[in-house]
Amino acid sequence: MELQRLLRSQGFGSRAECRVLVVEGRVNVAGKTCVDPFAHFEPAGLSFAVDGVLWNYREFVYLAMSKPAGYECSRRPQYYPSVYSLLPQPLATRGVQTVGRLDQDSTGLLLLSDDGQFIHTFTSPRKRIPKVYEVTTRYKVEDAQVMALLHGVELHDDAQPVEAVACIRLDEKRLRLTVTEGKYHLVKRMIAAAGNRVEALHRIAVGGFSLPLSLPVGHWMWLESPELELLAQRG
Helix, strand or coil: CEHHHHHHHCCCCCHHHHHHHHHCCCEEECCEECCCCCCECCCCCCEEEECCEEEECCCCCEEEEEECCCCECCCCCCCCCEHHHHCCHHHHHCCCEECCCCCCCCEEEEEEECCHHHHHHHHCHHHCCCEEEEEEECCCCCHHHHHHHHHCECCCCCCCCECCCEEEEEECCEEEEEECCCCCCHHHHHHHHCCCCEEEEEEEEECCEECCCCCCCCCEEECCHHHHHHHCCCC
């Protein structure tokens, strides 16, 4: 693949902009500066640097972010900064999208990718990928509320009751809730339907992959094969 095309595929701008990067000597491939935008390289496994920052060629991008509160999962945020502002520009430029959404006041594990099939898999209700949340409630969690969540609560726009896969009371006002659907404001609406109210919502896991405690809030990490295999687990 031509170097200018390779850079464009990785989010470094238009072909003309990538050509300028190369001609100006700002691109290093395999330890050497390359000033020929038409030089050919095998992209698989290729490492390169732009302005001294090292990158690996990736056909698709898979990321996990520890989303902070006060950020919107939108490219056109209305009231708060966008989560895309927390990414390096090349990742945002190449079309990385959030896999589903977390509300601006919700925190925790947020997946991002530019792989359409991956995004579909983890947002489609039919795939029934479990998502685990830690929920802080306004009022004390009663036994009846836990049972209601496990047996199914009725939401205004659903003909069938929606039930949690698992619901564990952590203390008087905290739950660990597992759901497999991705409806709008689902957890908040389920808790409300059970007779309580969400004060804080934190996603801790998707599939078999848990948000690493070592990942600082507001930071992101690459997802490689081991993490992707964990994500695909359904139980």
